[in-house]
Amino acid sequence: METLLALVTGAMVAISVYLLLQRDLVRKIIGVVILSNGIHLLIFAVGRMTRAASPLIPSGEKYPPEVVANPLSQALILTAIVIGFGLLAFSLVLIYRLHESYQSADADVLIEATLGDE
Amino acid sequence: MSAHLLLILPLIIPFVAAVAALLFARWPTVQKGINIASMGGILAASLGLLSRITEQGIQVTTIGDWPVPFGIVFVVDHLSVVMLIVSAIIGVAVAVYAVPDVDDARVRFGFYPFFNLLMIGINGAFLTGDLFNLYVWFEVMLISSFVLIVLGNTDEQLAGAVKYVVINLVSSLLFLSGVGLVYGMTGTLNMAELSLALSEVGQPGLVTVVAMLFLISFGIKAALFPLFFWLPASYHTPPASVSAFFAGLLTKVGVYALFRVFTLLFTQDVGYTHTLLLWGAGLTMVTGVLGAAVQNDFRRVLSFHIVSQIGYMIMGLALYTPLAILGGVFYIVHHIIVKANLFLVSGVAKRLRGSFRLKSLQGLYAYHPWLATLFIIPAFSLAGFPPLSGFWAKLILTIAGIETGAYWIVAVAVAVGLFTMFSMTKIWVKAFLPGGGGEMADAVSSMGLGTRVMYVPIAGLAALTIMISVFAGPVYDLAERSADELYNSSEYVEAVLNHEESAADAGPRPGVDGRPGRVHAR
Numbered sequence: 133m134e135t136l137l138a139l140v141t142g143a144m145v146a147i148s149v150y151l152l153l154q155r156d157l158v159r160k161i162i163g164v165v166i167l168s169n170g171i172h173l174l175i176f177a178v179g180r181m182t183r184a185a186s187p188l189i190p191s192g193e194k195y196p197p198e199v200v201a202n203p204l205s206q207a208l209i210l211t212a213i214v215i216g217f218g219l220l221a222f223s224l225v226l227i228y229r230l231h232e233s234y235q236s237a238d239a240d241v242l243i244e245a246t247l248g249d250e
Numbered sequence: 251m252s253a254h255l256l257l258i259l260p261l262i263i264p265f266v267a268a269v270a271a272l273l274f275a276r277w278p279t280v281q282k283g284i285n286i287a288s289m290g291g292i293l294a295a296s297l298g299l300l301s302r303i304t305e306q307g308i309q310v311t312t313i314g315d316w317p318v319p320f321g322i323v324f325v326v327d328h329l330s331v332v333m334l335i336v337s338a339i340i341g342v343a344v345a346v347y348a349v350p351d352v353d354d355a356r357v358r359f360g361f362y363p364f365f366n367l368l369m370i371g372i373n374g375a376f377l378t379g380d381l382f383n384l385y386v387w388f389e390v391m392l393i394s395s396f397v398l399i400v401l402g403n404t405d406e407q408l409a410g411a412v413k414y415v416v417i418n419l420v421s422s423l424l425f426l427s428g429v430g431l432v433y434g435m436t437g438t439l440n441m442a443e444l445s446l447a448l449s450e451v452g453q454p455g456l457v458t459v460v461a462m463l464f465l466i467s468f469g470i471k472a473a474l475f476p477l478f479f480w481l482p483a484s485y486h487t488p489p490a491s492v493s494a495f496f497a498g499l500l501t502k503v504g505v506y507a508l509f510r511v512f513t514l515l516f517t518q519d520v521g522y523t524h525t526l527l528l529w530g531a532g533l534t535m536v537t538g539v540l541g542a543a544v545q546n547d548f549r550r551v552l553s554f555h556i557v558s559q560i561g562y563m564i565m566g567l568a569l570y571t572p573l574a575i576l577g578g579v580f581y582i583v584h585h586i587i588v589k590a591n592l593f594l595v596s597g598v599a600k601r602l603r604g605s606f607r608l609k610s611l612q613g614l615y616a617y618h619p620w621l622a623t624l625f626i627i628p629a630f631s632l633a634g635f636p637p638l639s640g641f642w643a644k645l646i647l648t649i650a651g652i653e654t655g656a657y658w659i660v661a662v663a664v665a666v667g668l669f670t671m672f673s674m675t676k677i678w679v680k681a682f683l684p685g686g687g688g689e690m691a692d693a694v695s696s697m698g699l700g701t702r703v704m705y706v707p708i709a710g711l712a713a714l715t716i717m718i719s720v721f722a723g724p725v726y727d728l729a730e731r732s733a734d735e736l737y738n739s740s741e742y743v744e745a746v747l748n749h750e751e752s753a754a755d756a757g758p759r760p761g762v763d764g765r766p767g768r769v770h771a772r
Contacts, residue, residue, distance in 0.1 A: 152420065157412065164419045171427045178434025205433070208382055212426055215389045222396055223415055230412055233405045242409050 137177040144170030157227050157237040161220070168216045172209045179205025254311040256302060257324050259295035260334055260373040264288050268366035278357040282349050285362045289341035292369065296334040299326055308735070308745035310379070318749050319443050325379035327742055328732040329579060333376045333506055336583050339714070340498045340590045341369055343707035347594055348491040350700030351601075356401050356489070364401070368394035368495075375503050379746055381429050381439045384507065388425065388471070392418055395500060398492050399484065410487035417480040421470035428463035432515075435460070442746035445514050445739055454518050461516035461523050465530075468511065472504030474564060475534035478557045482541065485556070486549035486606065490597020493549060497556055498590030502582055505563050509578065512567060513736040514743075520570055528568035532662045535561030539669040548596040548606045548681065551673055552589070555632065558666060559585050565663060566647055569654050576726075576733035577646035583725055584639040584718060588628040591711040595625045598704050599681065611681035620705070622682045627712040629674040631719065634667045639718040642726075 144166050151163030179202040187203040189196050231237050234245055267288030274280040303309055303326055313322045326334075345365075352361050371391025378384050396418075400411045433439055435456065436447035451457055466477065473481040481501065485493050508527075516523055538558025545551045563585065566578020596606060598621055603611050615622040631638035644667055651660035718725050735741050 157416075160416055164416070164423070167420070167423050168426075171423055171430065174427055175430035175433070178430050205430075208430070208433075211382075211386065215386070218393060219389070219396075219419060222393065223419070226396075226400065226408065226412060226415060229400075229403070230408050233408055242412065245405075245409060 133181050134177050137173055137181070141170050141174045141177065144173070155239045157230070157239060157242075160239075161223050161227065164223070165216075165220060168212070172212055175205050175209050175212070179208075253302060253306075253309050256295065256298055257309055257311045257326055257377065258313075260292050260299075260338075260377065261370055263291040263295060264366040264369040264373070267291075268363045268370070271362040271366065272360070275358065275360070278354050281357060281362040282345075285348070285365060286342070286345045288366055289338060289345045289369070292373065293335065293338035293342055296331060296338050300331045300335060303328065303331055308742060310746050310749045312749065318747060319438055319440050322383045323379040323440060323442075323746055323749070324377045325442075325742065325746055326377060327735045327745075328728060329506070329509065329736060330376045332579065332583060332728050332732055333502075334373060336586050337369075337372055337376070337499050339711075340495065340586060343590065343594070343711055344491050344495045344498075347494070347597070347704050347707045350698075350703050351489055351491045351597060353402075359401060360397070361401060364394045364397045365495075368398060370394075372499055372503055376506060379441050381432060381441055381444065383439075385422070385425055385429055388422060388503075388507075391500070391503065392422060395496065399488050399496070401492075402489065404487070407487040410484035413480045414484040417470060417477075421467045424463055424470075425467035428460050428467060431456075431460045431463070440746070441510070441514055442743040445743050448515055449518055457516065458519050458522060461512075461519075462526075464511050464516070465508070465523070465526070468504045468507045469530065470504075471501065472508060472564070473501050473534075473557050473560055474530050475537050475557075475561070478534065478538070478560075481557060482545075482550055482553040485553040486547060490549075490593060490600065494590045494593035494597065497552065497593045498586045501556060501560060502563075502586055505560060505582060508564065509567055509575075509736065513570075513575070514739045517739075524568045524570050527564055528656065528659060531561045531564040531568050532659050533561075534558065534564065535662055535666040539666045539673065542673045543669065543676075546608050546680075548599060548608060548611065548677065549593065551608075551677060552592050552596065555670065555673065556589060558670065559589065559632070561666070562644065562647060562663060565659055566650070569647075569650055569656060569659075570737075571650055571654055572730075572733050572737045573646065573653065574650035575736050576729045577643060577650050579729040579732045579736075580646055580725060581643040583729070584631070584643045584715075587711055587714055587718070588631050588640065591628040591708060591715070592625070592632065594704070594708050594711070595621065595628070598701060598708065601701055601704070608677060608680040613682075613684040615682040616684055622678075624705070624708050624712050625682065626678070627715055629677065631715050633671040633674050635671070637719050639715050639722070642719070642722045 148163040148167035148170060151159045151166065154160060182199065182201050184199045184201045187196060187200040227237055230242065234241055267284050270284050271281045274284065309326045311324050312318060313324065368391060371387050371394055374387035374390060375384055378387060396411065396415055399414055400407055429439065432444065435451050436444055438444055438447055448457055470477040485496055512523065512527065535558050538554050538561060542551045542554035542558065545554060563578045563581045566574045566581060599611055599614060600606050602618060605611065631640040634640040634644040644663065647663060648660050651663065
């Protein structure tokens with residue numbers, strides 16, 4: 133299972149690198165999204181995947197009675213998803229505003245527009 | 251006051267201030283007052299922390315009282331406290347400067363709440379002792395800085411911001427994958443525990459690979475060669491208060507993270523990682539200073555110099571001797587104060603003459619000799635003119651370089667110092683001395699009250715620069731203590747792992763199956 137996840141992660145990172153190298157800003161952002169999801173899968177995989185009980189500790193006990201799935205990597209991913217979502221929302225609005233100002237979401241157009249000031 | 255409360259005060263104060271500023275969204279004057287009070291409060295709390303750790307050594311607190319290797323810890327050692335104090339000083343200076351500088355439209359759209367949120371992110375990054383938590387603070391810092399850099403909504407700001415946003419998103423994701431891999435190898439995210447665990451990982455090659463992920467990620471944030479292009483493309487766009495704050499602090503949080511990670515965690519293969527850092531440092535210095543030479547905009551010149559100066563700090567880290575690290579820490583302190591001040595000066599120049607272009611500024615000296623004087627102090631200090639603070643910082647690094655026999659980096663550092671001098675002279679000649687043109691007379695602008703207020707933080711920071719220059723002793727001692735703690739990381743590790751609450755529940759625990767293998771032995 134870990135091997136499969138590793139391959140999926142690798143494929144997602146490869147796709148995202150391709151998208152990040154595009155001139156179009158929307159594609160770049162999609163690349164960032166895919167990269168972040170790939171990395172979430174990576175964290176999931178390095179946390180070791182087990183088919184086991186939920187990580188619940190009965191009241192009065194200090195440790196779970198049996199082997200449980202790793203809750204920490206899930207907590208890390210959850211945090212990262214929330215953060216990534218906020219950043220994605222911001223980036224989309226930013227690109228929308230850029231498109232309004234420059235009538236383009238092409239990185240080259242932006243670079244030329246900023247060089248024009250000098 | 252209990253140590254635990256004191257440790258989290260630098261986070262609580264700006265948090266409360268951010269909420270309060272939101273409540274007073276329609277009263278800009280009240281917000282300005284809240285902001286100054288908040289920054290002053292952080293400074294006071296940081297100074298309190300300094301006196302606490304000089305008496306009692308490294309301070310540790312566990313958040314939510316979870317025992318040490320499980321919960322999030324906040325740790326304050328000398329490096330953290332020095333960074334906290336310096337950033338609070340810049341916070342106070344920029345808070346005063348922003349009163350006339352930031353217009354009401356920006357204030358209405360939340361300048362002050364986000365300014366405080368940014369401060370939370372910065373302070374959190376300095377305080378935390380947990381790797382994933384460091385990632386979270388970086389994101390807090392990042393999202394606030396995104397908002398501040400676009401606030402005002404001018405086309406130029408948006409175009410600058412998009413570069414800043416995209417590259418920083420990628421950098422954070424690299425950091426996150428590094429965190430994930432470290433967790434996979436060791437099963438812990440507590441930095442003190444990691445410091446021990448990483449040296450026990452059977453495959454040193456893998457650790458070095460992960461170290462490279464961190465190097466690239468923090469290298470982007472610190473604007474290290476060849477990852478610095480976003481910085482000069484974006485830092486000159488927002489108002490002077492924002493760019494001064496960013497220039498002084500944000501890249502330095504990246505430098506702080508590099509210092510922390512490459513002294514505490516990744517010291518297994520110093521010959522490889524730190525040699526790479528040294529090359530990075532040398533190239534950063536050279537490219538930054540050469541980039542500055544062709545620029546004709548006040549803030550663009552200064553932006554390239556940030557890049558160049560980052561090289562000196564990383565040089566201190568890369569040489570990896572106690573003296574070199576000391577020099578690096580001293581350089582960070584000196585640089586933050588001086589660089590923020592130069593950006594503040596550029597903002598006043600813009601206000602007086604309506605432009606950041608060096609050409610349209612010419613002749614400032616004739617009408618505003620005080621501004622010229624206040625420019626000269628940080629500018630000469632930046633270039634390393636004796637006896638100003640930059641000279642001491644460069645001197646320590648030079649001696650450290652010669653001691654380790656890394657002569658080429660010393661030669662580069664000295665040559666770059668000369669070029670920095672050239673750049674600062676260029677600004678002086680073009681912006682401050684009269685040019686040949688006859689358009690001088692119409693440009694005599696009267697100084698409003700607002701501009702006079704802006705002089706206060708500039709003069710304050712210049713006075714501080716002179717203080718550090720003349721009485722370099724206390725700063726040197728602090729930097730020396732920081733360097734000792736960084737170089738002998740066992741002190742940090744012991745302080746965290748032997749934290750009293752952790753002792754209560756330190757018995758061996760049955761393996762949670764997900765937790766990769768290691769059971770912590772104490």
